[in-house]
Amino acid sequence: MNQSEENKKKVIVxxxxxxxxxAAGGKEVIEAFKKxxxxxxxDIDLDFTCHYxxxxxxxxxxxxxxxxxxxxxxxxTYQGIKPDIAKRIVEEHLIKGEPVKEWLIDDSYHAFxxxxxxxLLKDCGTIDPEDIHAYVKVGxxxxxxxxxxxxxxxxxxxxxxxxxxxxxxxxxxPTGVKWEACRxxxxxxxxIVCNADEGDPGAFMDRSIIEGNPHSVIEGMxxxxxxxxxxxxxxxIRAEYPAAxxxxxxxxxxxHEMGYLGNNLxxxxxxxDLRIKLGAGAFVCGEETALIxxxxxxxxxxxxxxxxxxxxxxxxxxxxxNNVETLSNIPYIIRNGAAWYSSIGTEKSKGTKVFALTxxxxxxxxxxxPMGIRLGEIIYDIGGGxxxxxxxxxxxxxxxxxxxxxxxxxxTPVDYESLGRVGSIIGSGGMVVLDxxxxxxxxxKFFLEFTQAESCGxxxxxxxxxxxxxxxxxxxxxGLGREGDIELLEGLCAGVxxxxxxxxxxxxxxPILSTLxxxxxxxxxxxxxxxxxxxxxxDLLTYSIIDAACTGCGxxxxxxxxxxxxxxxxxxxxxDPEMCIKCxxxxxxxxxxxxxxx
Amino acid sequence: xxEILDDIIARYREKDGNVIFLLQETQxxxxxxxxxxxxxxxxxxxxxxxxFFGVVTFYSQFHLKPxxxxxxxxxxGTACHVKGGSKIADRVLRDLALSAEGETTEDGKFTFEIVRxxxxxxxxxxxLVNNRAYAEMSADGTSKILREIKKKESDxxx
Ligand SMILES: Cc1cc2nc3c(=O)[nH]c(=O)nc-3n(C[C@H](O)[C@H](O)[C@H](O)COP(=O)(O)O)c2cc1C
Ligand code: SF4
Ligand code: SF4
Ligand code: FES
Ligand code: FES
Numbered sequence: 016m017n018q019s020e021e022n023k024k025k026v027i028v029x030x031x032x033x034x035x036x037x038a039a040g041g042k043e044v045i046e047a048f049k050k051x052x053x054x055x056x057x058d059i060d061l062d063f064t065c066h067y068x069x070x071x072x073x074x075x076x077x078x079x080x081x082x083x084x085x086x087x088x089x090x091x092t093y094q095g096i097k098p099d100i101a102k103r104i105v106e107e108h109l110i111k112g113e114p115v116k117e118w119l120i121d122d123s124y125h126a127f128x129x130x131x132x133x134x135l136l137k138d139c140g141t142i143d144p145e146d147i148h149a150y151v152k153v154g155x156x157x158x159x160x161x162x163x164x165x166x167x168x169x170x171x172x173x174x175x176x177x178x179x180x181x182x183x184x185x186x187x188x189p190t191g192v193k194w195e196a197c198r199x200x201x202x203x204x205x206x207i208v209c210n211a212d213e214g215d216p217g218a219f220m221d222r223s224i225i226e227g228n229p230h231s232v233i234e235g236m237x238x239x240x241x242x243x244x245x246x247x248x249x250x251x252i253r254a255e256y257p258a259a260x261x262x263x264x265x266x267x268x269x270x271h272e273m274g275y276l277g278n279n280l281x282x283x284x285x286x287x288d289l290r291i292k293l294g295a296g297a298f299v300c301g302e303e304t305a306l307i308x309x310x311x312x313x314x315x316x317x318x319x320x321x322x323x324x325x326x327x328x329x330x331x332x333x334x335x336x337n338n339v340e341t342l343s344n345i346p347y348i349i350r351n352g353a354a355w356y357s358s359i360g361t362e363k364s365k366g367t368k369v370f371a372l373t374x375x376x377x378x379x380x381x382x383x384x385p386m387g388i389r390l391g392e393i394i395y396d397i398g399g400g401x402x403x404x405x406x407x408x409x410x411x412x413x414x415x416x417x418x419x420x421x422x423x424x425x426x427t428p429v430d431y432e433s434l435g436r437v438g439s440i441i442g443s444g445g446m447v448v449l450d451x452x453x454x455x456x457x458x459x460k461f462f463l464e465f466t467q468a469e470s471c472g473x474x475x476x477x478x479x480x481x482x483x484x485x486x487x488x489x490x491x492x493x494g495l496g497r498e499g500d501i502e503l504l505e506g507l508c509a510g511v512x513x514x515x516x517x518x519x520x521x522x523x524x525x526p527i528l529s530t531l532x533x534x535x536x537x538x539x540x541x542x543x544x545x546x547x548x549x550x551x552x553x554d555l556l557t558y559s560i561i562d563a564a565c566t567g568c569g570x571x572x573x574x575x576x577x578x579x580x581x582x583x584x585x586x587x588x589x590x591d592p593e594m595c596i597k598c599x600x601x602x603x604x605x606x607x608x609x610x611x612x613x
Numbered sequence: 614x615x616e617i618l619d620d621i622i623a624r625y626r627e628k629d630g631n632v633i634f635l636l637q638e639t640q641x642x643x644x645x646x647x648x649x650x651x652x653x654x655x656x657x658x659x660x661x662x663x664x665f666f667g668v669v670t671f672y673s674q675f676h677l678k679p680x681x682x683x684x685x686x687x688x689x690g691t692a693c694h695v696k697g698g699s700k701i702a703d704r705v706l707r708d709l710a711l712s713a714e715g716e717t718t719e720d721g722k723f724t725f726e727i728v729r730x731x732x733x734x735x736x737x738x739x740x741l742v743n744n745r746a747y748a749e750m751s752a753d754g755t756s757k758i759l760r761e762i763k764k765k766e767s768d769x770x771x
Contacts (some may be wrong), residue, residue, distance in 0.1 A: 038746040076735040077750075155676060218690030219732035254637070254674055255731060257744070295633055295672035312631035314671040370735055373692035379735040414691065445734075447691050461694055465729065469663040471671075576707055600752075 023061075026109060029068040029083035031140065033226055033260070035076025035218070035380075040098060044080045045069070047101035055105060063109065071227025071262075073140030074381045075127055078120070084108060095119045112391035122397055127378045130396050132359065132367050135343050136383045139227030144262055147269040150230040156275055158349035159237045163283040171242040172198060175345070177353035179365035184210055184301075184338030184444050185416065186518075187364075187431045188347075193335060195241040197325040205234050205245040208329065208336045211252035211259070212294050212301040214246060215414030218445035220369040221339035223381050225259040226253070228343065229266035233276070233289065235342030238349060240287045243335055247288055250305055251558070263291060298469035302517050303328075303336045305471065316471045317517035336445070340369055360386035364430035365508040368441065374411075374448035375402050384429070390548075391425035394448060406451040409533070413442030415462045415469075416522035418529025419455065438529040440522075454551035455534040456541055460488040462526035466519060477520025480511035484527060492552040496542035501531065506592055553597045560601075563588040564609035571601035571610060617642050618653050625658075632660070632668050634647040636675055645676040681717040682725035683762055685709075686741040687755075690730030697751075701738060702727055704752035708759050722766055723759075 028048050028155055032041040045067055052065050063086075073081055078094040084104065085091075091114050100118060108114045142149040150156070163172055176191030199204060209232060213221040225232060236248045252260055267289055269274040278286040288486065292310050299305045300315035307329050309315035326333025344366060348356045359363045364386040373379045376398030384393060390410060394400070401407050409419040418439035420427065427433050434441050449458065480607040484507055508524035515521045531538060540546050545557040560571070560580075567585040579595040582588030590601070602610045621638045622764055639650055646669055655662040669675040687693075687702045702714070707724050709718055717724040733739045736748035740755050747758070 034731075034746060035736050037749065038733060038736055038739075038748040076733075079736075215691075216730035217734050218736055255728070291639060293633075295637065296674035297672050309633065312633050312668075314667055371692075373734040373737060374695050381735065411691065445691065447629070447695060447734075449695055453695055458695070461691070524686040541742065594756075598671075599700070 024063045024065055024268050025085065027066050027083070027085040029069055029070055029085060029141075031071070031073055031079055031081045032069045033072030033076065033079075033140075033223060035072065035079040035080065037258075041081040042068075043098045043281065044082065044096055044101055047098035048105065051102040051105040052109075054102075055110065057554055061108070061110070065109070071144045072140065072223040072381055073227075074131075074136060074383075075124065075276070075378065077379050078124065078343045085603050092120045092124075093502045094120045094124060101244070114381045122477075123378065126399065127380070127382075127397055130384065130388065130392055131382055132385045133383045134347050134367050135224060135228070135231070135340065135383065138231070141223060142228065144227050144229055145265055145310075147273060148301060150228070152241070154350055155230050155346070156234055158346040159234055159275075160281055162238060162241060162349060163281050163285055168198060168242045168244065171238065171349075174353045175242070175348065178348045178356040179342055179353075179363075179443050180341065180348065180356065181364065181431065182338055183340035183344075183368065183443065184404040185413075185440070187441065189437075190337065190341055193325060193337070194239060194242050195278065196323070197333045197335045200326050202333050204332045205332040206329045206332055207240045207243070207245050207248035208306065208334055208550035209236055209248065209250040209252075209339060209342055210301060210303070210306060210336055211250055211256075212306065212338045213253060213256075213339075213443065214298040214301040215445045217373060217411075217414060217447050217610050218371045218443055219443045220371055222256050222380065224339055224343050224369070225256070226262050227260075229262045230270070231343040231346055232263075233266060233270055234290065234337055235279075235337075235345035237276075237287050238345050239287055239335055239337065239342065241506070245335070246286050246289070249290050249292055249310055249329070249544055251292045251294055251300075253533050254295060260291065260293065267291075269353065290478050296463070299471045299517070299519050302519060305517070306336065307334070313443050314471075315453065316473045317519075319516060338408060340444070345490055347370065361428065362464070363432055367398060368429070370444045370446045371449070372398055372446050374446075375405065375407075375450040375453070376400065376448045377402055382397060386430045387428045389425065390420065390429060393429070393446070398448065401450050408449045408451050408453060411439075411458065411526075412444045412445065412448040413525070416518065416525055417442045418438060418525050419446075419449070419458065419533065420529075421533040438525070438532055440525075452549055452551070454492075454547050454549035455530040455537050456488065456492055456547075457549075457551045459527045459530045460485065460492055463488055463523070468525075470519060471478060474514075474516040474520065476514035477516070477523065480507060480515070480520070481523050483507055483523065484511070485575075488527070491538065491541045492547070493546040493554045494552075496538075496545075498542070500542055501535070501538055550612055556597055557592060558590050558595055558597065558599075558601060559592075559611050559613075560588050561609050561611050566607055566609070568606070569582075570604050570606065574600040574604040576600065614643070614647075615653065616649070618650055622654070622657055632665065633672070636669060640675060645679050648677070665713075673696045678717070679721075681721050682766075683723050684689070684726065684741070684743055685723060685755075685759070686726045686740070688729070688737070688739040689727045689731075690728070690734065692734035696737045698738045699739060699741075701750060701752050701755050704755060705759070708756055722763075746753055 080096045082093045082096045118218045181187040300309045302317045305315040305317040322335045369383045378399040411419045463485040467485045472478045565587040572580040577596045579591045621682045625635045651665045689698045716726045740750045
């Protein structure tokens with residue numbers, strides 16, 4: 016770079032390359048910016064130099080690719096950027112100084128953020144996750160330095176206890192209490208394990224934190240290690256998250272290089288190192304004792320507790336297992352103090368919680384809200400309400416261990432106790448919104464298919480119980496339900512809940528119990544009338560064409576994969592019920608609403 | 614093949630002797646876990662092959678059969694399910710003329726899999742084609758991608 020280049024002002028183009036950003040073409044967008052700049056350079060002498068920053072998920076993935084243009088003190092955010100728009104932004108904004116209005120973020124973007132409180136996610140999406148200096152610049156690794164220079168382990172534990180933080184992996188166990196138990200457990204060798212298995216199928220909080228701010232997790236583990244007296248940590252992470260694994264490896268390498276991981280850190284005498292273990296695709300391995308077995312190279316089967324991992328964990332040594340989000344909170348608590356943290360949230364649930372808001376809301380994405388916010392605020396203010404202004408039906412929280420909460424309970428505050436009272440859980444943070452076109456029996460069956468397939472088979476109530484439950488749900492959705500099936504479900508659910516060995520079996524009935532509680536009549540309609548009110552259960556539907564409305568355009572005939580539709584052009588068409596495989600293609604295709612589904 | 618396997622064994626010995634690591638490396642190198650590989654490990658390391666198979670069958674990541682050249686994974690996690698993931702899965706089955714998830718087409722060009730959440734739930738429903746995520750997919754959109762790959766494949770073989 017010559018002298019004059021160096022004196023030019025710097026413009027930063029910040030591009031989301033989180034999962035959503037990549038899927039929407041984040042990398043191509045960066046290339047398009049580079050190409051546009053290079054093309055303009057040929058003819059004009061630009062008065063700035065352009066720098067590119069890749070950032071992780073910023074929350075509002077539905078608006079990807081999100082691009083910030085930072086010019087001195089002003090920062091402008093664009094949404095929905097495709098490679099072919101880059102040239103216009105370069106020309107009109109970077110060169111002529113006029114932001115391209117039609118691609119700027121709009122009111123709904125601001126509404127999405129208004130009720131959020133971002134602590135963890137603040138740095139996710141603004142700092143470059145592939146550069147340790149970016150984390151250091153925003154105060155990163157200050158917490159561990161502070162601790163090593165001025166706090167004894169007992170002080171750290173007291174601080175974490177005072178903050179009131181509870182585990183974000185699902186059970187909500189107080190983190191400080193867990194650390195204390197491990198500290199007090201006899202033994203010289205202890206381990207810290209970060210649970211990044213994120214098995215809930217509909218959740219991506221942990222993935223986004225690791226991809227967007229990996230150093231916060233590493234720093235959290237270091238603090239935990241110092242507090243309990245450990246020198247080695249493991250991150251157990253799903254192999255399905257290759258980008259997160261790469262980020263984490265890079266972060267670890269940089270931390271090593273800087274002397275933030277390794278021996279005698281910051282001259283304190285404290286040493287800590289990290290290893291990564293890849294999960295191999297088994298939901299039950301998120302359960303802590305199964306996770307330990309898996310790290311040890313065995314089939315990941317849970318065992319009975321006690322002894323708890325804090326007493327007898329990895330390789331038989333005292334082990335603290337914490338979730339990614341829990342650990343990521345720790346540096347922020349130490350930096351800002353327990354009093355600050357405990358001022359956020361409710362009496363028994365402190366701080367913020369990250370949720371993956373998905374399903375039928377307009378604004379899907381990753382959100383961080385203070386504990387105690389009402390469900391309705393999340394769905395209507397942050398989520399912007401239901402897509403297509405359909406009717407809200409329920410919100411599913413807690414994944415396969417959780418439940419469905421109906422419209423009349425949208426005033427429920429989001430905290431551990433309140434969600435428990437209405438038959439669900441906070442869980443790890445999945446929040447899937449359902450509308451009137453979702454069938455609740457189908458949803459219950461969906462979760463049972465999952466838990467049944469993922470049951471490790473060690474104990475009979477879970478292995479056989481989930482199978483029986485699934486069989487009953489299956490026959491109800493097929494129109495073969497019988498009187499008494501609901502009572503049978505209830506009885507079996509109680510049995511599986513009380514007799515299973517681990518959390519998977521103990522919570523597997525929850526999706527059934529909560530839908531039975533709030534949507535019992537939907538079950539009854541399936542069983543008695545052999546009808547699916549939401550029109551989801553295939554076997555209970557018949558497709559036919561309404562003669563009077565059919566224009567004979569033939570679109571359905573072309574769409575039908577089974578060749579079940581016949582008819583001459585411009586004359587009413589007909590569906591052969593024998594051949595119809597009930598795929599619904601004709602229903603979706605017909606522009607004249609002439610296909611009837613009953 | 615034995616060279617590759619010997620190399621993996623050497624690295625396995627350096628690590629803490631972890632069977633899952635050994636199998637993950639094998640699959641990474643060969644695309645699946647051939648039975649001969651298990652036999653080879655079993656003999657060299659004096660570990661009964663039943664232990665390997667126990668681990669292989671427990672974890673869904675491992676495949677005992679070779680997979681196709683193109684891997685089509687349709688997400689049927691919760692967020693994708695409620696937005697019609699299974700309709701897409703049905704369509705892929707039909708387009709590829711397969712009868713179940715996990716199968717590979719006869720010409721070895723495609724394997725179809727159902728995955729349960731790839732952590733991109735806010736852009737559901739998601740389809741992965743050779744690990745690249747496609748956002749907000751429809752059955753028609755997926756058919757179109759399949760047609761494009763098929764065309765590319767047949768152009769290449771010409
Ligand atoms: C079947 C099952 C699956 C679980 N999956 C996860 C998971 O994916 N991630 C996680 O952090 N915790 C998971 N847990 C909870 C862990 O067992 C453990 O409680 C948690 O990691 C502790 O960390 P925390 O105290 O920071 O929440 C799971 C529990 C069960 C029973
Ligand atoms: S409850 Fe289910 S998953 Fe847990 S140990 Fe028993 S069989 Fe395995
Ligand atoms: S539902 Fe599907 S198979 Fe049946 S008639 Fe319509 S398009 Fe054809
Ligand atoms: S991945 Fe870009 S905002 Fe979530
Ligand atoms: S449910 Fe499909 S990506 Fe999460």
